[in-house]
Amino acid sequence: MTPEGRQKAYFRLIENKIDALVVIGGNGTFTGALKFDQEHDFPIVGLPGTIDNDLYGTDYTIGFDTAVNTVVDAADKIRDTATSHDRLFFIEVMGRDSGFIALRCGIAVGAEFVLVPETKTYIENMTRLLKHDIRKNKTSGIVIVAEGDDEGGATEVARKVKEQMPEVDTRVTILGHIQRGGSPSAYDRILASGLGAEAVYALLDGKRGVMVGYVDKQTQLTPFSEAISSKKELNTRLLELARILAL
Amino acid sequence: MTPEGRQKAYFRLIENKIDALVVIGGNGTFTGALKFDQEHDFPIVGLPGTIDNDLYGTDYTIGFDTAVNTVVDAADKIRDTATSHDRLFFIEVMGRDSGFIALRCGIAVGAEFVLVPETKTYIENMTRLLKHDIRKNKTSGIVIVAEGDDEGGATEVARKVKEQMPEVDTRVTILGHIQRGGSPSAYDRILASGLGAEAVYALLDGKRGVMVGYVDKQTQLTPFSEAISSKKELNTRLLELARILAL
Amino acid sequence: MTPEGRQKAYFRLIENKIDALVVIGGNGTFTGALKFDQEHDFPIVGLPGTIDNDLYGTDYTIGFDTAVNTVVDAADKIRDTATSHDRLFFIEVMGRDSGFIALRCGIAVGAEFVLVPETKTYIENMTRLLKHDIRKNKTSGIVIVAEGDDEGGATEVARKVKEQMPEVDTRVTILGHIQRGGSPSAYDRILASGLGAEAVYALLDGKRGVMVGYVDKQTQLTPFSEAISSKKELNTRLLELARILAL
Amino acid sequence: MTPEGRQKAYFRLIENKIDALVVIGGNGTFTGALKFDQEHDFPIVGLPGTIDNDLYGTDYTIGFDTAVNTVVDAADKIRDTATSHDRLFFIEVMGRDSGFIALRCGIAVGAEFVLVPETKTYIENMTRLLKHDIRKNKTSGIVIVAEGDDEGGATEVARKVKEQMPEVDTRVTILGHIQRGGSPSAYDRILASGLGAEAVYALLDGKRGVMVGYVDKQTQLTPFSEAISSKKELNTRLLELARILAL
Numbered sequence: 001m002t003p004e005g006r007q008k009a010y011f012r013l014i015e016n017k018i019d020a021l022v023v024i025g026g027n028g029t030f031t032g033a034l035k036f037d038q039e040h041d042f043p044i045v046g047l048p049g050t051i052d053n054d055l056y057g058t059d060y061t062i063g064f065d066t067a068v069n070t071v072v073d074a075a076d077k078i079r080d081t082a083t084s085h086d087r088l089f090f091i092e093v094m095g096r097d098s099g100f101i102a103l104r105c106g107i108a109v110g111a112e113f114v115l116v117p118e119t120k121t122y123i124e125n126m127t128r129l130l131k132h133d134i135r136k137n138k139t140s141g142i143v144i145v146a147e148g149d150d151e152g153g154a155t156e157v158a159r160k161v162k163e164q165m166p167e168v169d170t171r172v173t174i175l176g177h178i179q180r181g182g183s184p185s186a187y188d189r190i191l192a193s194g195l196g197a198e199a200v201y202a203l204l205d206g207k208r209g210v211m212v213g214y215v216d217k218q219t220q221l222t223p224f225s226e227a228i229s230s231k232k233e234l235n236t237r238l239l240e241l242a243r244i245l246a247l
Numbered sequence: 248m249t250p251e252g253r254q255k256a257y258f259r260l261i262e263n264k265i266d267a268l269v270v271i272g273g274n275g276t277f278t279g280a281l282k283f284d285q286e287h288d289f290p291i292v293g294l295p296g297t298i299d300n301d302l303y304g305t306d307y308t309i310g311f312d313t314a315v316n317t318v319v320d321a322a323d324k325i326r327d328t329a330t331s332h333d334r335l336f337f338i339e340v341m342g343r344d345s346g347f348i349a350l351r352c353g354i355a356v357g358a359e360f361v362l363v364p365e366t367k368t369y370i371e372n373m374t375r376l377l378k379h380d381i382r383k384n385k386t387s388g389i390v391i392v393a394e395g396d397d398e399g400g401a402t403e404v405a406r407k408v409k410e411q412m413p414e415v416d417t418r419v420t421i422l423g424h425i426q427r428g429g430s431p432s433a434y435d436r437i438l439a440s441g442l443g444a445e446a447v448y449a450l451l452d453g454k455r456g457v458m459v460g461y462v463d464k465q466t467q468l469t470p471f472s473e474a475i476s477s478k479k480e481l482n483t484r485l486l487e488l489a490r491i492l493a494l
Numbered sequence: 495m496t497p498e499g500r501q502k503a504y505f506r507l508i509e510n511k512i513d514a515l516v517v518i519g520g521n522g523t524f525t526g527a528l529k530f531d532q533e534h535d536f537p538i539v540g541l542p543g544t545i546d547n548d549l550y551g552t553d554y555t556i557g558f559d560t561a562v563n564t565v566v567d568a569a570d571k572i573r574d575t576a577t578s579h580d581r582l583f584f585i586e587v588m589g590r591d592s593g594f595i596a597l598r599c600g601i602a603v604g605a606e607f608v609l610v611p612e613t614k615t616y617i618e619n620m621t622r623l624l625k626h627d628i629r630k631n632k633t634s635g636i637v638i639v640a641e642g643d644d645e646g647g648a649t650e651v652a653r654k655v656k657e658q659m660p661e662v663d664t665r666v667t668i669l670g671h672i673q674r675g676g677s678p679s680a681y682d683r684i685l686a687s688g689l690g691a692e693a694v695y696a697l698l699d700g701k702r703g704v705m706v707g708y709v710d711k712q713t714q715l716t717p718f719s720e721a722i723s724s725k726k727e728l729n730t731r732l733l734e735l736a737r738i739l740a741l
Numbered sequence: 742m743t744p745e746g747r748q749k750a751y752f753r754l755i756e757n758k759i760d761a762l763v764v765i766g767g768n769g770t771f772t773g774a775l776k777f778d779q780e781h782d783f784p785i786v787g788l789p790g791t792i793d794n795d796l797y798g799t800d801y802t803i804g805f806d807t808a809v810n811t812v813v814d815a816a817d818k819i820r821d822t823a824t825s826h827d828r829l830f831f832i833e834v835m836g837r838d839s840g841f842i843a844l845r846c847g848i849a850v851g852a853e854f855v856l857v858p859e860t861k862t863y864i865e866n867m868t869r870l871l872k873h874d875i876r877k878n879k880t881s882g883i884v885i886v887a888e889g890d891d892e893g894g895a896t897e898v899a900r901k902v903k904e905q906m907p908e909v910d911t912r913v914t915i916l917g918h919i920q921r922g923g924s925p926s927a928y929d930r931i932l933a934s935g936l937g938a939e940a941v942y943a944l945l946d947g948k949r950g951v952m953v954g955y956v957d958k959q960t961q962l963t964p965f966s967e968a969i970s971s972k973k974e975l976n977t978r979l980l981e982l983a984r985i986l987a988l
Contacts, residue, residue: 059711068680069563070324076677077317080428089424108683155402173423177336181327183570186562187681189602190732197735216710217553238684241691306958315927316810323924355930430817433809434928436849437979444982463957464800485931488938564818571811574922583918667917671830675821 001032003039010040020208022199024049024062030211030224043208045199046224047192051179054098056230057222058213062195065187067094067179068104074175075109075142087140087169088130088161092154094179095146099234101179102146106242112141114242115157117148118234123157127164134168248279250286257287267455269446271296271309277458277471290455292446293471294439298426301345303477304469305460309442312434314341314426315351321422322356322389334387334416335377335408339401341426342393346481348426349393353489359388361489362404364395365481370404374411381415495526497533504534514702516693518543518556524705524718537702539693540718541686545673548592550724551716552707556689559681561588561673562598568669569603569636581634581663582624582655586648588673589640593728595673596640600736606635608736609651611642612728617651621658628662742773744780751781761949763940765790765803771952771965784949786940787965788933792920795839797971798963799954803936806928808835808920809845815916816850816883828881828910829871829902833895835920836887840975842920843887847983853882855983856898858889859975864898868905875909 013021023033024047033044048055051067071093078089093101099116106114112133115121126143133141143161145154152160158170184192191214198212198219210221260268270280271294280291295302298314318340325336340348346363353361359380362368373390380388390408392401399407405417431439438461445459445466457468469477507515517527518541527538542549545561565587572583587595593610600608606627609615620637627635637655639648646654652664678686685708692706692713704715716724754762764774765788774785789796792808812834819830834842840857847855853874856862867884874882884902886895893901899911925933932955939953939960951962963971 065681072680072683073677074321074425077425077428078423081424104680104684107687108680171423172421173425174419174421176325176418176420177328178321178324178420181324183567185679185681186566186598186602187559189566190598193601193739194731194735197738237688241688244691245687312928319927319930320924351927351931354934355927430814432926433813433845433849434806434926436813437845440848440986441978441982444985484935488935491938492934568919571919571922572917575918665917666915667919668913668915670819670912670914671822672815672818672914675818 006032006036006039009036010042013042020044020203022047022196022203026050026052026055026061027228030228034209034224034228037209043203045202045208046211046227047195047199048211048213048227049192051101052095052098053100054232055211055213055227056232057211057215057220057227059215060187060191062188062192063180063184064100065191066182066185067101068108069185070179070182071101071105071144071175072108074173074178075105075111075144078142078173079109087171088158088165089140089142090145090154090158090161090170090172091142092145092147092172092174094175096148098148098232099146102144103234103238103242106144107238107245109142109144110245111144111242112246113143114246115143115145115149115151116234116239117146117150119239121149121151121157123151123160124164127161130161130168131165253279253283253286256283257289260289267291267450269294269443269450273297273299273302273308274475277475281456281471281475284456290450292449292455293458293474294442294446295458295460295474296439298348299342299345300347301479302458302460302474303479304458304462304467304474306462307434307438309435309439310427310431311347312438313429313432314348315355316432317426317429318348318352318391318422319355321420321425322352322358322391325389325420326356334418335405335412336387336389337392337401337405337408337417337419338389339392339394339419339421341422343395345395345479346393349391350481350485350489353391354485354492356389356391357492358391358489359493360390361493362390362392362396362398363481363486364393364397366486368396368398368404370398370407371411374408377408377415378412500526500530500533503530504536507536514538514697516541516690516697520544520546520549520555521722524722528703528718528722531703537697539696539702540705540721541689541693542705542707542721543686545595546589546592547594548726549705549707549721550726551705551709551714551721553709554681554685556682556686557674557678558594559685560676560679561595562602563679564673564676565595565599565638565669566602568667568672569599569605569638572636572667573603581665582652582659583634583636584639584648584652584655584664584666585636586639586641586666586668588669590642592642592726593640596638597728597732597736600638601732601739603636603638604739605638605736606740607637608740609637609639609643609645610728610733611640611644613733615643615645615651617645617654618658621655624655624662625659747773747777747780750777751783754783761785761944763788763937763944767791767793767796767802768969771969775950775965775969778950784944786943786949787952787968788936788940789952789954789968790933792842793836793839794841795973796952796954796968797973798952798956798961798968800956801928801932803929803933804921804925805841806932807923807926808842809849810926811920811923812842812846812885812916813849815914815919816846816852816885819883819914820850828912829899829906830881830883831886831895831899831902831911831913832883833886833888833913833915835916837889839889839973840887843885844975844979844983847885848979848986850883850885851986852885852983853987854884855987856884856886856890856892857975857980858887858891860980862890862892862898864892864901865905868902871902871909872906 048061053064295308300311542555547558789802794805
């Protein structure tokens with residue numbers, strides 16, 4: 001994190017006859033890698049490793065599929081009881097600036113609502129539709145809330161909904177760091193294995209200062225500076241799909 | 248829940264030539280069963296079905312082992328990240344009046360602290376020990392909090408700890424109804440199958456108004472009135488074991 | 495399966511005012527759908543649903559990711575013991591004509607060998623390399639065998655290896671239909687939800703007699719006749735990756 | 742395994758100022774521990790660690806609950822497809838000399854038959870009952886076979902059944918070493934933690950040459966010689982329960 005720290009790290013690498021680095025992480029990692037290369041002229045290639053999937057230059061980040069499966073498992077267990085009582089469940093998932101986990105999880109479990117930072121949340125619209133659901137005898141529901149939603153996390157959103165629907169029993173689950181652990185899914189392992197091999201090929205090929213990703217099954221190299229400054233957009237088709245499935 | 252409701256239910260049973268009932272649940276279920284038998288002279292036998300394990304007259308309740316495994320899976324995932332950062336994780340588990348889930352989970356995951364409703368919680372003692380851990384270079388920790396702890400749930404406890412240890416990063420996970428769902432563990436299935444058979448034998452044997460449990464592998468029949476009014480004590484050996492393992 | 499059966503089915507559809515069908519399956523299902531449409535002029539759209547992933551016209555089939563995760567979980571459990579004993583484990587996975595499951599699983603678990611129907615298996619080459627591993631003090635190994643490999647299933651392959659390496663302890667696991675069940679992975683749910691919506695859009699758009707797939711995130715419609723007669727090739731990059739990882 | 746090896750081990754222990762050992766395992770481990778103590782006068786206490794649960798002197802062995810849960814998960818996945826086709830599934834589980842895993846798993850999944858080494862298997866009785874099931878329109882079934890059954894493993898039993906019921910589609914799953922791995926269940930962790938603490942108390946208390954177990958929640962010390970020579974009987978109530986549930 002400091003010039004002195006990087007100096008030390010550089011000497012350690014030279015001592016051990018390491019002549020290139022493959023780093024895994026997100027914007028912070030790539031920013032550090034850029035500085036390191038500027039200061040010490042050292043070849044570094046990056047792999048996209050963040051559970052949020054919000055990195056530009058790759059369809060999927062390593063860790064994302066595992067996190068989504070963890071959330072889906074949790075939501076399935078809640079659905080087991082959600083279908084037998086008159087309740088609204090609010091599940092808070094990770095995503096300070098992005099709704100990738102929330103959105104995919106919402107589709108996978110058929111959530112009644114998915115609240116993401118990328119789109120404005122209207123509590124009144126939501127409660128109106130939830131009241132409509134209840135009149136249709138849909139007796140329970142699941143709302144997935146990305147932690148960075150503009151109306152707040154799950155506790156805050158549940159409180160606001162309860163104000164307008166005092167007759168409903170609201171329950172909150174906050175998954176927290178559960179989403180960061182666990183055995184990696186098959187998809188993540190294969191993605192990481194493939195990108196790891198591509199990173200080595202890129203270095204052998206003289207490439208540096210780039211993040212390796214897959215876009216439409218093709219290997220894509222994105223300069224760190226571009227990976228850091230660009231933002232991957234939420235898939236609007238998935239947003240629409242989430243709405244259709246909730247009807 | 249009302250005399251009229253029970254009257255209706257009785258007629259329905261008679262119509263369908265059902266001459267005995269096996270009910271599964273906790274104190275509420277058994278209280279209702281008692282009333283039903285008093286009002287309609289109908290043989291009922293009960294099975295202990297609550298995830299909290301706090302029913303008198305049985306070593307284990309149906310659902311408890313599944314809930315504990317769910318909590319342990321979640322805590323394992325948190326431990327994956329807990330060992331790599333300088334943080335305190337507070338995991339809130341079910342247990343308004345009892346710490347069975349918290350205690351067993353705490354032992355299973357080697358939690359630094361387990362806070363249960365049955366024993367007084369001293370925040371200052373806890374933070375003193377946690378600070379000691381940090382000085383010993385133990386860089387992270389997990390605290391299991393039963394929702395009914397006298398110092399509050401995980402959010403409240405984390406806030407109080409943070410006041411006294413502002414340098415520490417605290418994170419809260421609230422599992423909520425995840426603990427009530429999921430595919431039953433092998434132990435719970437075998438327990439339920441065995442008790443179900445015992446309930447039928449008890450009815451055939453003319454027994455009624457009793458809960459069927461296993462104590463030390465022996466079938467035990469406990470009158471509903473006794474099951475409702477008595478309380479199962481937390482195993483003090485387990486409490487001690489949790490403390491030893493956290494050292 | 496018979497013209498009479500299809501006639502009956504047609505009447506049932508008409509009676510219930512159903513004017514289009516979405517079917518899910520593989521070659522058999524699509525062949526039946528083609529005949530049904532020819533005989534009764536009825537619009538049908540298909541979804542690719544087979545765990546083998548060998549359908550042309552889509553990157554992934556519904557069920558494939560779940561099956562691969564199931565196999566990986568099983569292989570992980572074997573790896574737990576494989577690393578502590580001097581043994582060769584042969585795990586037979588599904589795939590009569592295709593090695594998609596075997597290959598992806600092999601990469602995900604770092605198998606020493608992956609035997610697939612698409613490439614010729616040379617037992618002697620394999621045993622020579624395995625002996626080399628043993629001399630290098632690699633004390634155990636996992637070989638993934640697709641059931642349709644040209645040298646036979648796992649039991650047969652293990653027998654042939656044992657003939658040439660009698661000093662090694664060989665163990666066989668045959669996963670069988672475990673691979674066809676279980677709760678669907680997040681990936682499969684989202685894939686199925688998306689393709690389901692696309693199938694409805696295709697029907698509304700007047701399309702029929704086609705399978706809906708995703709290729710490079712784009713919706714692709716493949717006529718049933720083409721889906722049936724074409725074959726999806728095993729990804730050669732993945733084959734190479736499996737070999738690199740096993741070194 | 743040899744006197745020289747044990748001599749070496751003894752010096753290593755002395756060098757490291759270790760003055761007592763806690764070993765975990767089954768008959769082989771305890772036999773070795775006995776010899777070691779006889780040759781070197783060294784205090785050893787044992788914990789029952791075998792997935793088969795066939796050790797005398799404890800209700801449960803460490804690892805058994807995890808293995809049973811693994812088998813139940815696998816059988817559940819097979820049941821998913823078993824209920825949709827006309828098939829008989831034979832699942833081979835561990836147990837060369839004992840049917841504990843097979844029996845508990847059979848009850849947990851409601852298997853049609855459980856074949857264990859402790860009781861004689863009559864293939865003809867079984868096929869007669871299976872034919873009866875089919876006439877009752879029960880369209881599929883699961884048979885759990887302990888590997889040490891007197892009629893052979895699952896492959897052999899399936900072959901014999903197929904001879905008498907050629908019209909039925911038989912499928913075999915052999916779980917093998919999957920049963921020995923995986924993350925331990927909550928029950929196993931708590932059991933191991935408790936017995937581990939008891940082993941230390943026993944050593945502090947001057948005990949040696951004994952296995953520590955729990956019988957009816959009470960700590961029980963069994964001399965190694967007795968643990969080795971005695972056999973735990975299969976619970977006949979469970980055998981009967983398995984039969985009742987299969988009706």
